[in-house]
Amino acid sequence: MESIVVEGLVKKFGDFTAVNGVSFSVGEGELFGFLGPNGAGKTTTINILTTLLKPTAGKATVAGYDVSTHPHQVRKRVGLVPQELTVDDDLTGMENLMLQAGLYHIPRSEARRRALELLDLVGLREFADKRVETYSGGMRKRLDLIAGLMHEPEVLFLDEPTLGLDVATRAAIWDYIRRLRKETGTTVFLTTHYMDEADNLCDRIAIIDRGVIKAIDTGEGLKARLGGDIIELELVENGLDVVRLLEGVEGIRRVYVDGGVYRLTVERGDKMLPHVLEVLIQRGVAVKRVSMKRPSLDEVFLEFTGRKLREESGSWEDTFRRRMVLRRMRA
Amino acid sequence: MREILGEIGVLTMREIRKWLRSPFLMFFTLVQPVIWMGLFGKAFNITGFIRIPDEMLQNLPPYVTSQLAEIFNNMMTRLFGTADIDYFSYIAVGMLSITILFSSMSSGMGIAWDRRLGFLNKLLAAPIWRGSIIVSKVLSGVLRAVMQAALLLLVALAFGARFHVLFPLGPLAAFGALFFLALGLTSLFIALGLRLKSWESQAAVMNLLNLPLMFASNALYPIALMPSWLQAVAQANPISYAVDAVRQSLIYGAAADPSKLLLDLGAVAVFAISFTAIGVLIADKGLRGG
Structure with missing residues (x-):
């Protein structure tokens, strides 16, 4: 029931x-x-x-x-x-x-x-x-x-x-x-x-x-609806046209660049990571740092609502209440 | 019905416990009337102005003294209800009703805090009669106000207020009047506390009501001394009737007027019943969700 x-x-x-x-x-x-x-x-x-x-x-x-x-x-x-x-x-x-x-x-x-x-x-x-x-x-x-x-x-x-x-x-x-x-x-x-x-x-x-x-x-x-894992890369030398290169690789769904960090959405991170590195090394691109992570709900929220989950400014009453709750919590 | 009495019981107990456990609050609700009592009662000894110095009286022939005495006694009686009274006793008794006023106001603020702290929502989500919330607030508010007044009475005695109780039921009549006043005022302020949801407007309304209600009554000085427009206001003020009832039954002694006392008691009772009814109706609307 x-x-x-x-x-x-x-x-x-x-x-x-x-x-x-x-x-x-x-x-x-x-x-x-x-x-x-x-x-x-x-x-x-x-x-x-x-x-x-x-x-x-x-x-x-x-x-x-x-x-x-x-x-x-x-x-x-x-x-x-x-x-x-x-x-x-x-x-x-x-x-x-x-x-x-x-x-x-x-x-x-x-x-x-x-x-x-x-x-x-x-x-x-x-x-x-x-x-x-x-x-x-x-x-x-x-x-x-x-x-x-x-x-x-x-x-x-x-x-x-x-x-x-x-x-x-x-x-x-x-x-x-x-x-x-x-x-x-x-x-x-x-x-x-x-x-x-x-x-x-x-x-x-x-x-x-x-x-x-x-x-x-x-x-x-x-x-899972986001589809797969996320690989983050930082390169020794920026400015190379790595995006186009990576987008051509089979198995990589999307490539974002954010402040020098390349974020690749891939289906199976464990399998794709060695492959990605191999491709980059073959083209002579030096990799400074690499990491892989499972997507968090933060990414999920971003995906479904188009915005980040963060504190929004509420009404005055709302803010007051929140502050009062916090004050009592600390007491 | 048993369930409802149980709800009212636990909610009233909560209020009484809260009150008994904050002696600080109890103290501060008492301080203000005590200050008024001391400030006006001792410093502005109005009855003293009307007295004639003894050495002056001794130099006059006896028939003049007796005539003078009659004139002054008449003045005193017209203004203060009896010739044999000192201003401190007069105002001390008035302050009993004023402490009821202040105490009722703080009960009205209490329900606003319950709303703000989310406690009211918890009550509203429980399977209780909505009226239980209001009845328990009024009940505990009245109990608190009357106990506060009893405490103040003891303080007044300690500071030398003179009581002349003529009727055997005098104390009962006095506390009956104070009870009715507390009932009416507490209902009024709880209804206000529920309807005025914003803190600022509530404080504004309370402040607007509090001092005028005190000054436009016979609590501090005789109505006969006021300009006629203010007399009209004071005569409509329920506090005046409670104050007079307490004076008739506790300090006027032989000068007390039983028919006046009954009239006073009737007036505060009518005030209490009508304002409780209005208050409960308004409060009930305020508790219903949108």
Whole structure:
């Protein structure tokens, strides 16, 4: 059974179209990611799927219920971890979880049992009775994550789960997300603007840009669509007409020159590399440096959207929020 | 229904815990009324102006003194409700209602922070009655305001405010009036906090309301001393009725007027009920997604 089914979803704010006819579906137990820059429509989509916003057009079913006609049924079955840290600084970790449990009408003894179990899972048990204001950014995010799981939701929504965290903490959060998902079997829908996050965590990735889905596939599948590997070359002497020479070689699909670096897209890098070098040496072209790499999702994003994935300037409110999240993370 | 009471319970507990754990905030909400109390109550001793120095009275024949006493007592009663009153006690009691005003405002700001920090979204994504969010905010706001007023009452006592409680139910009537005032004002400011989403416009509106509401009331000085247009405003201000109710029941003693007290209580109750109803309606609209 599908956990999320979305058909032709549109959301307009006045003249601005945030989500423009998005369709996809997510299977039960799948970890599905929305990858795109800020302002691509990721959070708007999450807000519609968690019943915070009403869609302008289209249909969305989550955990078997239509978000527009049965919002209460949907709310009972989904968990939301917003991108802002929503745990309360003035309460302890345990009190935060018990508050969450109260909102989902879980009996106290049952709630306590679950809270301890989840705290164990993310290594926070010994901090359960400490106030959250004493937690680090990573600890707060972990608490926020398990707060979203207190009522054992069928679908968990994570909006930018590692925004503003340092590299080591991010890797740790990924571990916890994998573990929580393994233990609970929950379907996870996450949004991110980090390539490595999508690549590391998600079973399938939807690339979204300006409210439109450009591609949906596994990370590997998306990379395979680019076709092959990339060979980078630097020459001892520039200015030779190497481009035409290389383009003539069978097996090389494309040649880009970027600041003295030649980037060749080839089908099988391991086989093509010796061949390319042989051709160059035969023509007396001296090679200074050579390297080969598999394409990353960065290249994939560039390929599908025609632009690099980078921070876009948002509204003032957006910037403020982001800064506030960052500040709280560092605290 | 049990579920809804549970939701309201946990959300109210959250607010109360937050409040009790930030003594700093509690302290600062108290500081401002205490400053007003000290500044006006002790420095501008208005009742002192109307008194006649003792040595002057001693040099006058007894019948003149008694006539003078009558004139001045009349003036005092007309202005302050009773002749036997000092300005500090008068203003200290007024400040109880002002602390309710400030405290209600900070409750209104609280919901704006919940929205900003994303906490409100988490609540809205939960399977709870939307009204629970508002009811718990109002409930905790009222509780906080009334407790704050009780604290201030103790401070006033410590600084020498004189109380003359005539009715056995005086304290109850006083806190009843303060409760109604808190209910109406908290609902009003929470509704404002939800409707005015931008931080700046909210601060602007709150600042616009806060001082005029305080000065255009009988909290600091008698309405009878005001120009007639201001009297009209002060008479429409619910704070005036709460202040008068507290004065009637706590400091006027034998001069207290039971029918006036009942009228005051009725007026603040009507204010509370109508503003709570309006507030909940407005807030409910503000919580619904677009």
